[in-house]
Amino acid sequence: MQEFFFSLTWLVPLFPFLAFLIIILFTQDNNKLSHTLSIGSMVLSWLVGWSVVFSAISTPHLGEHPIHVSVPWFPTGTTSIEIGYWIDPLMAVTLFMVPFVCLMIFIYSIGYMGYGTEEEDPNYARFFAYIALFATGMLGLVISENLLTLFISWEIMGLCSYLLIGFWFQKNYPDPKKITPRQAGLKAFLVTKIGDLFLMLGIIYLYSQAGSLSYADTLFDHEFLTNLASTPALPIFGGWSAASAIGALIFGGAVGKSAQFPLHVWLPDAMEGPTPVSALIHAATMVSAGVFLTARVFPLLNVVVELEHHNPAMGIIAFIGAFTAILSSVIAIAQNDIKGVLAFSTISQLGYMIAALGIGAYVAATFHLITHAFFKALLFMGSGSVIIGCHHEQDMMEMGGLKEKMPRTFWTFLAGGFALSGFPIITAGFWSKDEILAHAWEEFMHQGLVSWPFFVWLLLTIAAFLTAFYMARQISLTFLGKPRGHHAEHAHETPNTMTFPLILLAFFALTLGFVGIPEEIIGHGNNWFHNFVGHEYPSTPLSLPVLLLSSALAIGGLGIGWLVYGRKPMLQGEMDPLERGMKKVRLGWFYEAMRNKFYFDEIYNATFVQGSIKLAEIFYDFDYHWVVDPLVNLIARISRWISRLLNEFDEKVVDGLVDLTGLSGIKLSDLSGITDNRVVDGLVNGIAEATGWIGEKVLRPIQTGKVQNYLLILLISMLAIIGIYLVY
Numbered sequence: 001m002q003e004f005f006f007s008l009t010w011l012v013p014l015f016p017f018l019a020f021l022i023i024i025l026f027t028q029d030n031n032k033l034s035h036t037l038s039i040g041s042m043v044l045s046w047l048v049g050w051s052v053v054f055s056a057i058s059t060p061h062l063g064e065h066p067i068h069v070s071v072p073w074f075p076t077g078t079t080s081i082e083i084g085y086w087i088d089p090l091m092a093v094t095l096f097m098v099p100f101v102c103l104m105i106f107i108y109s110i111g112y113m114g115y116g117t118e119e120e121d122p123n124y125a126r127f128f129a130y131i132a133l134f135a136t137g138m139l140g141l142v143i144s145e146n147l148l149t150l151f152i153s154w155e156i157m158g159l160c161s162y163l164l165i166g167f168w169f170q171k172n173y174p175d176p177k178k179i180t181p182r183q184a185g186l187k188a189f190l191v192t193k194i195g196d197l198f199l200m201l202g203i204i205y206l207y208s209q210a211g212s213l214s215y216a217d218t219l220f221d222h223e224f225l226t227n228l229a230s231t232p233a234l235p236i237f238g239g240w241s242a243a244s245a246i247g248a249l250i251f252g253g254a255v256g257k258s259a260q261f262p263l264h265v266w267l268p269d270a271m272e273g274p275t276p277v278s279a280l281i282h283a284a285t286m287v288s289a290g291v292f293l294t295a296r297v298f299p300l301l302n303v304v305v306e307l308e309h310h311n312p313a314m315g316i317i318a319f320i321g322a323f324t325a326i327l328s329s330v331i332a333i334a335q336n337d338i339k340g341v342l343a344f345s346t347i348s349q350l351g352y353m354i355a356a357l358g359i360g361a362y363v364a365a366t367f368h369l370i371t372h373a374f375f376k377a378l379l380f381m382g383s384g385s386v387i388i389g390c391h392h393e394q395d396m397m398e399m400g401g402l403k404e405k406m407p408r409t410f411w412t413f414l415a416g417g418f419a420l421s422g423f424p425i426i427t428a429g430f431w432s433k434d435e436i437l438a439h440a441w442e443e444f445m446h447q448g449l450v451s452w453p454f455f456v457w458l459l460l461t462i463a464a465f466l467t468a469f470y471m472a473r474q475i476s477l478t479f480l481g482k483p484r485g486h487h488a489e490h491a492h493e494t495p496n497t498m499t500f501p502l503i504l505l506a507f508f509a510l511t512l513g514f515v516g517i518p519e520e521i522i523g524h525g526n527n528w529f530h531n532f533v534g535h536e537y538p539s540t541p542l543s544l545p546v547l548l549l550s551s552a553l554a555i556g557g558l559g560i561g562w563l564v565y566g567r568k569p570m571l572q573g574e575m576d577p578l579e580r581g582m583k584k585v586r587l588g589w590f591y592e593a594m595r596n597k598f599y600f601d602e603i604y605n606a607t608f609v610q611g612s613i614k615l616a617e618i619f620y621d622f623d624y625h626w627v628v629d630p631l632v633n634l635i636a637r638i639s640r641w642i643s644r645l646l647n648e649f650d651e652k653v654v655d656g657l658v659d660l661t662g663l664s665g666i667k668l669s670d671l672s673g674i675t676d677n678r679v680v681d682g683l684v685n686g687i688a689e690a691t692g693w694i695g696e697k698v699l700r701p702i703q704t705g706k707v708q709n710y711l712l713i714l715l716i717s718m719l720a721i722i723g724i725y726l727v728y
Contacts, residue, residue: 002055005048006067009085012049012099013139013153015041016132023129031115034125038132039106045139046099056092063089063536068216070145079211084145086215089533090295090366094142097373098285102135104501108381109276111498112388127167131280134160138285141292146213147203150293154253157286158196162189164280165273181272191266195256199293202249205234209242219296225303240312247301248313251294258290258350261324265600267347271339275384278339279377282346291353291369298362302537305360318358318452322459325351327598329466333473333578334594337394338383341474345420346376348463352436355456361439363534367516368432375419375429375509381502382413385494386478390487396477397576398485400569405491410479412502417475419509421468421558424551428513434550435516437461439540465553472561473578481569518542 019041023034056062070084106128113127114120121127137156144150166185173180179187203213209228210218218224225243233245240248254260259267270281281287294317304311325348332344349372356365387394389406403410419429437460443453483489493499516529520542530539564577582591593599623629 002059005051005055006087007069008048009052009069009087009143012045012052012095012143013136015044015048016139017136020129020132020136023125023132028125028129031120031124035106035110035115035128038128039103039110041132042099042103042106042135045135046103049095049099049139052087053092053096056087056089057532062087062092063532063534066215066220068145068214070214081148082146082214083149085143086145087143090292091142093366093370093529093533094288094292095139097370098138098142098288099135101373101377101505102131102138102280102285104505105276105279105377105381106131106135108279108384108498108501109274111495112274112276112384115497123167127164127274130160130163130167131276134164134280134285138289141289146215147206147218148213150296151199151203154199154257154289154293155196157257157289158189158192161192161270161281161286162186164277165270167273167277171272179269179272184266184269184272188266188270191263192256195253195263195290198249198252198255200253202246202252205242205249206246209246215296219299222303225299226307228300229303229307241304241308243300243304244311244313247297247304247311248316250297250300251313251317254290254294254354255320256290257293258287258354259347260290260320260351260354261327262600264324264328264347265597265604268340268343268597271337271343275339275380275387278343279380279384282343282376282380287346287350288369288373291350291357291365294354294357295362295366295369298357301357302360302362314358314360315452316358318355318456321351321353321355321358322456323351324348325355325463326459326466327351329463329470331594331597332470333466334576334591336397336576336595338386338396338399338474338478339380339394341396341470342376342379342383345379345467345470348467349376349420352433352460352463355460356436356439359440359443359453359456360537361436361540362537363516363530364432364435364439364540366533367529368429368436371419371428371432371509371512374505374512375416375427378412378416378502378505378509379420381498381505382409382416385409385498385502386413386491388494388498389491390485391490393485393487395485396474397570399478399483399488400481400485401479401483401488402491403479405488406479406493408493408499409502412499412506413479414475415506416509417471418558421471422464422550422554423468423558424554427510428508430550430554431513431516433464434547435518435540437464437550438518438543438546441543441546442541461549461553464550465557468554468557469561472558473565476562476565476569480566482571484570484572 016038019037022037027033027037056067059067066086066088068084068086070082072080073083074081109128109131113124115124134157137153137160140153140156141150144153162185164185165188166181169180169182169185171181206218207213209231210224212218228246229241229243231242233240233242237245237248256263267282267287271278273281301311301314301317305314328344328348328351332341332348335341335344349368353365353368353372356362356368386399386402386406386409389402389409390399393399415427419427421427422430422433424430437457440453440457440460444451444457447453483491516527518541519527519530519539527539570577579588579591582588596602
């Protein structure tokens with residue numbers, strides 16, 4: 001039975017792809033049929049996917065012996081690229097999460113896009129086609145057997161993110177500084193393409209070393225990895241090994257896709273897309289793909305550590321992840337857009353996962369990847385429910401008092417907020433986040449104060465407190481107190497198609513963490529998640545100081561956030577208490593910088609964007625005003641002058657010589673005619689006449705017909721010949 005379910009793996013991305021084709025080609029005029037096809041395809045993918053997942057869970061030693069099936073795709077000279085599917089623990093746990101979360105988002109989209117109401121989106125069917133294609137890309141990436149098909153799926157998601165973020169492309173704002181959906185989609189596409197370039201270079205570099213992109217021949221061939229770790233990289237990488245260089249290049253793709261510093265700027269603006277898109281991008285699919293990719297190539301990075309006890313590429317990964325986590329947490333505190341807070345929260349949590357992989361916490365990073373997908377999808381969908389319930393209001397300063405008006409949304413959002421904050425024991429986020437902090441602490445204790453693990457632990461610990469604080473702020477501003485705006489006063493609960501998925505996701509946000517409870521708590525060997533996903537890697541021991549500290553940080557952050565924003569809720573027109581407090585201690589400038597995302601957009605615009613425009617203007621002037629066009633025009637003028645000169649030479653000299661030659665030919669012809677007529681013809685005619693005269697006057701009379709005359713002539717002739725002979 002397991003083999004049967006495994007053989008169906010290739011169908012998982014096929015169902016939504018077929019739905020996309022059918023909707024685009026045939027059913028765009030039928031909204032109900034379109035969303036039925038899209039949701040139905042995801043139901044099939046979910047059922048087949050979970051069948052594969054549970055078959056994988058019941059397969060012993062799957063980590064040592066992954067299941068993979070591939071067939072030749074297209075030739076590459078002496079070899080051929082193959083296409084197929086790969087089943088291992090990382091694939092299984094990710095496949096548990098992706099189709100289910102996507103299905104919840106698809107169902108939720110019916111209500112959000114206004115089906116059956118006056119607010120039904122005019123491009124409703126197209127939206128469901130796009131999210132079906134998006135799911136195709138992520139599911140294809142998860143089951144891919146090699147890096148090439150992974151890259152193709154990766155690019156499908158990049159295209160869909162552009163289409164979905166800019167879905168409301170016709171929308172404009174009175175404020176010219178506010179980015180439009182059209183601009184946000186283009187920004188996301190271009191920024192992520194920077195990372196994609198590094199990913200492509202890493203894949204090419206790996207192929208040049210292995211002659212294959214199959215996981216079996218590269219990432220899971222220990223002999224090849226060992227040789228690659230012993231091979232010097234190209235000179236541009238200094239003294240790195242080829243394994244470190246390839247791993248760093250491939251990680252560049254994750255920096256773009258998972259919005260890590262310095263390519264994090266696209267993700268907050270992606271909020272311009274419909275909220276289901278935000279949930280897809282920030283939870284189940286696009287940004288998770290970067291962490292999944294880094295986890296997938298982790299053996300490539302870890303082999304260097306096994307040989308040399310240090311990998312500079314992993315140090316860079318740890319730094320980028322930890323710095324991104326703290327930076328985004330600080331920015332999130334000062335955001336007023338309900339989705340903007342969650343956007344920076346996503347960047348921060350992705351930084352957690354990336355930093356964990358950078359310090360070798362493979363299992364912890366994967367664990368947090370899965371739990372985060374559930375509670376972050378819940379929070380984004382909850383924010384969308386708030387937006388719809390508040391008649392498309394997104395400013396939390398205009399909300400308040402929604403707890404009674406939207407009870408289902410409130411309680412599910414509260415569950416997601418507590419999970420994100422790492423509320424102790426009862427939330428999944430606590431167990432997964434605590435394992436990352438515990439691993440960083442353990443590595444820090446082994447390597448000492450001056451080490452990457454200490455840096456990671458310190459920044460992630462601070463970020464954990466800030467996360468709890470800004471979630472308490474968001475919950476208080478949105479749901480507690482009294483309405484501060486007209487839309488909040490008339491808010492209403494959203495339909496069941498939106499709240500039912502919230503309830504299911506809330507269940508996993510609270511309970512999923514129990515599969516990874518440390519062995520010290522539930523008994524040795526009973527940490528199911530570690531045993532299944534990464535038994536080949538050392539488990540993270542329970543650290544009581546870290547457990548108590550992370551619990552205190554979560555409770556303390558939530559408590560302080562409630563004291564500032566919830567105990568005495570803000571009134572309409574009142575200044576943000578944090579802003580007021582920071583201004584009192586002369587840190588108002590810092591709060592303003594936080595609100596403006598530390599001006600990264602402005603800095604990038606002033607340097608990279610304006611620099612590119614200025615460079616383009618310089619090249620334009622070089623081409624049009626300074627060098628190229630003037631040189632071309634000069635050459636053209638010289639060519640025209642030479643052409644005129646040659647024309648004059650042709651008319652005055654060449655044509656004169658030709659005419660003279662022609663006239664001379666005519667005269668010579670006339671002279672030849674005279675010579676021919678009077679000399680040649682006269683001579684020929686004279687010879688003819690002389691011959692005729694001799695024949696008639698001389699030779700003819702001799703012919704008498706008498707023999708005696710002929711004998712006489714013969715005798716005379718012989719005597720003449722004898723005489724001549726005798727004389728000479």
